[in-house]
Amino acid sequence: MTTAYERVQAARQKGRPTAVFYIRQITMDFLELHGDRRFGDDPAIVAGIGRLDGRPVTVIGIEKGVETEEKIARNFGSAHPEGYRKALRQMKQAEKFxxxxxxxxxxxxxxxGIGAEERGQGQAIAENLMALMGLKVPVISVFIGEGGSGGALALGVADRVWMLENAVYSVISPEGAASIVWKDAGKAADACEALRMTAQDLYGFGMVERVFSEENGDFTKVCENLTAALSQEFAALSALPAKELTARRYEKFRKIGGDEV
Amino acid sequence: MISKEHFKRPNNRLEGEQEPKVAALDAQDEQDLPVLVCPECKAAFDRDVREETDFVCPRCGALWQMSARERALWLADEGTFAEMDASLECADRLHFPGYAEKLAKTQRDTGEREGVVTGTAEIDGESCALFCMDPFFIMGSMGAAVGEKITRLFECALEKRLPVVGYTVSGGARIQEGMFSLLQMAKTSGAVMRHGNEGLFYVAVLTHPTTGGVVASFAMEADVILAEPLALIGFAGPRVIEQTLRQKLPEGFQRAEFLLQKGFVDRIVPRNEQKRELALLLKLNRKGADR
Known part of the structure; x- marks a missing residue:
């Protein structure tokens, strides 16, 4: 039995494939498109168009970087508002086409950080949540590693939310939760359990539709599985009228915590 | 995250550090005591002064924090506030250690079931749906019940073709409800979007402090965003930023005035102007024939 803490460590493991690896494996003819047309280009978010099993798709990935220099350039995968606005721009183009x-x-x-606040980090995330809720084309979000709070949710309002076996998704980092709730950041392992943040937990809550095996670390195989599943699911979702698609997406999130008494 | 220090109730004179034994009095007893002390300038006043001065300190001008219910009753025309979903409360789905006890104590101390009060009201005769978040309910945090009540309010407003007025104050998503609280950001955003798509008006008033998941959802999704003077408004709390960057933040950073300058807030409105400005905005944003 793998503990939640072990899953968190695996999700953060050095050498674990990052978004660009999946983009290379899953898509053909991928063209990266830069910038938010407002302020700048955020290297923490990679966005562009490619083909998935022949079908043109827009891909938006949060990229942590692999080597130290790249990690620094990509701000370790922590996006600024311009990153979320770049994503929004690509979502709107996906809808248009x-x-x-x-x-x-x-x-x-x-x-x-200071710049992130000055440029409206909260507003940028909020705008993406609304935009994704109403987007008239299918959206599938795959959690490939860490899913950190609002910064992850800003790309996570989707028709299908899938997670890899060791991916995690939480309202706050376990370290943050431990220091706020128990005033002791050293209790992060306990917080991992208490937060119920593993793919398996969230599948159990009905927040995630599918959990993908990591094939004992054979991530090329994982990508093959993902490609087949994505191709099939995009075909099925694309057959739905836009109104039906967005209504179902709304209902999916509407029912979470909807049985309060 | 932001600290408990941001959520200060105007204190009873007897609550201060000098006389700790009285601080243990429960909320009901505090209400009965006649004197209150401004948490900023420490001046003592008669309790009745709160309503007379719109909950602003007559000596130093500090804005005293208001409970959700105080806010709703202060804002709505007398006798017009009709509460919805008053009995709705959260479920401890994760069995998060200590949460059930914390919730029970908060409910006892505040007399509220949850961290937001919702309903319909009139403001200077203008009908609206109204929500007010509560700074004293686990630091105004958004759990599933808060998200559910706000979602229901927007859905009700959509059905009744009403504009929405929302007062926010929040430390962010409620940690103890895990992903159930985070996903309320998506749920409420969907409800705001649907309401707006029908051409209906939503105005938010951001009060001190409004942070985290609330800023990154319905607080920043309003057609018009007002803020109270000096309110702390931000995605990340100042302490988290200081820890991340290991540097002191500039004076006035993340205050309402700063957000106004950066273009994220429409107007800063003092307490005694809020009712008039909200009513005016509701009137100006009425549709065609209703105007």
């Missing part, structure tokens, strides 16, 4: 959207999520969280 009738392409489905694939989001690949791997972030400790949206960046907490």
């Amino acid at each position: 009738g392409r489905p959207v694939l989001c690949l999520i791997d972030t400790a969280g949206a960046f907490c």
